Amino acid sequence: MAQERSGAATFKGNPITLIGPELKVGDTAPDFTVSKNLLEDASLKDFAGKIKLISVVPSLDTGVCDAQTRRFNEEAAGLGDDVVVITISVDLPFAQARWCGAAGIDRVVTLSDYKNRSFGEAYGVLIKEFQLDMRSIFVLDQNDKIAYVEYLSEMTEHPNYEAAVEAVKALR
Template identity: 60%
Template sequence: MPERSGAVAFMGNGLTLVGPEISVGDNAPDFSALDTNLNDRTLKDYAGRVLVIACVPSLDTPVCDMETRRFNTEAAALGDDIRILTVSMDLPFAQARWCGAAGVDAVETLSDHRDASFGLAWGALVKELRLLTRAVFVVDRKGVVRHVQYVPEITEEPDYEAALEAARKAAS
């Protein structure tokens, strides 16, 4: 599995991402993750829809909390053709608890805790922490990646507008 040393940083300290670097134009790699009801989810479950996939280290941290709440608010204006997924290493039970407490109901959370399938396939697994890095991907209806942002500093928020614009463009 490829490794990208220094690809991202946490509080200025370089970290290694494991897996291939995804680029615009790539076919979206498949993955397996658990939803909050412990059901397996794969890319095929979202076929024909535009996806905004936000991966975060943990919902129980301030920036991940803000990001997921922001995407939840934005989801209402995007329409039914666009789905927003947030993937983390948090256990499905913790994700369900967090969503309930935060009132997040328009974003679907997926847990990659079992085997890091998403993190490894999308080049988002932080080797040193066994957490996902902060990144946002947009996938069109045909399964082609239309937007990629690996946020260079994990403690910073992503470019929401760029991701949302890419999703709207992919849905039109």
């Protein structure tokens, strides 16, 4: 049974429970299996050798998640080919593709944690009450060591975009 962290965060001030461990800088990033589309899966090894900025959002169809994904799409342009920017949500792959098309998102890889919440549990961001992944940021180096992590304490707040981008740049 996965670890539960009661009251680890809030949604509009109300405590929520996160399932999975709280990862820290220096930890080896756990593997995960998420969906690229309905028939194709992806895992951490698919991005081997790259610096990874993983932006986790509850749902692309909400204001903060929309803004967060657009911001990292803009930032991705200046980060270089050795960096992959990934957005993970539990939205269905169809919804992710529709949203990206409508929003003009072309530099961020969107992956879906809808099937088995593998990412959410492995990274300690699965919200027990909603079965969504909590807003968070992870920066992994080329060897999958965690160089930066931000678990937001309130689901409706924005992450520290500048700190995440600086963490990526520091790995060069």
